Amino acid sequence: MYPWARAFRLASTIQNTFIYTIARTKERENNFYWIGPVSHFQLGFIALEERDDIIINSTEEAKKYKIAMQRNDFSTDILTSLGFEVVLTTDIKKSYALLLAKKVDLIVDDPQLINQISQYLPEPDTRFRAVYIVEELKVDAYLAANKHTDIHYINALQQAFYELKHNKDNLKKTTVP
Numbered sequence: 001m002y003p004w005a006r007a008f009r010l011a012s013t014i015q016n017t018f019i020y021t022i023a024r025t026k027e028r029e030n031n032f033y034w035i036g037p038v039s040h041f042q043l044g045f046i047a048l049e050e051r052d053d054i055i056i057n058s059t060e061e062a063k064k065y066k067i068a069m070q071r072n073d074f075s076t077d078i079l080t081s082l083g084f085e086v087v088l089t090t091d092i093k094k095s096y097a098l099l100l101a102k103k104v105d106l107i108v109d110d111p112q113l114i115n116q117i118s119q120y121l122p123e124p125d126t127r128f129r130a131v132y133i134v135e136e137l138k139v140d141a142y143l144a145a146n147k148h149t150d151i152h153y154i155n156a157l158q159q160a161f162y163e164l165k166h167n168k169d170n171l172k173k174t175t176v177p
Contacts, residue, residue: 003091005071015148018157021141023074032144033154036161043075043137045106046099046114049129054105056132065105068095075108075137082136096121099128106131 002010011019012031021038022028045062047054056062059082069076069086076086087104089095095107100123109117111130118125143161145154 003094004073005090008072011144011146013146015146016150016153017146018143018149019145020143022144023139024142024144025074025077025139027077028074030147032147033149035143035145035154035157036165037140037142039141041110041137041139041141042112042133043108043110043139044133045131046109046111046128047106047131048099048102049127051105054131059132059134059136062106062132062134066103067106067108068098068104069108070095073108074139075134078136079108079134092117093120096128108134108137 001007007019008022011017011022018035019032022032023041024034024037045056045065045067054065056065063084067079067084067086068089069079070091071088076088080086087098089098092107092109095104095109096117098104099107100121111133114128114130115125118128143157145157
């Protein structure tokens with residue numbers, strides 16, 4: 001496991017390197033081999049539970065808050081293109097640390113992942129609340145590979161992914177509700 005910015009750089013520059021999970025975006029489309037979708041992100045603004053003064057009803061309203069985001073993250077690219085000024089961090093744990101230290105008002109994360117990430121933090125997930133889901137930040141996340149990865153690895157993983165998905169779909173069809 002690496003901080004996101006380093007993981008992204010390594011996967012972008014070193015052959016036979018894979019990255020999991022990475023948002024598949026138009027800007028990244030030609031930079032990786034896309035093995036298959038492994039999850040779906042619905043990112044939004046996360047605040048400390050005690051910050052009941054933070055109320056957001058539109059993406060535009062969030063611009064007045066100080067937000068920590070990860071370098072090289074698709075959500076950072078999108079929000080900065082929309083005019084947001086953000087505090088850049090190397091990974092999501094650093095963003096949460098700034099939030100907990102009250103150095104920023106918000107971070108961007110998937111509310112479904114708060115419980116998971118809080119296991120790596122000194123604070124329980126009950127300290128955080130989702131404030132607003134950002135429509136522009138809903139995206140599928142993939143297992144992807146550096147463009148110079150041996151095609152045999154790509155083909156083998158894509159075949160395994162297809163078989164896994166096919167078996168899962170067949171299991172759903174045969175399972176009695």
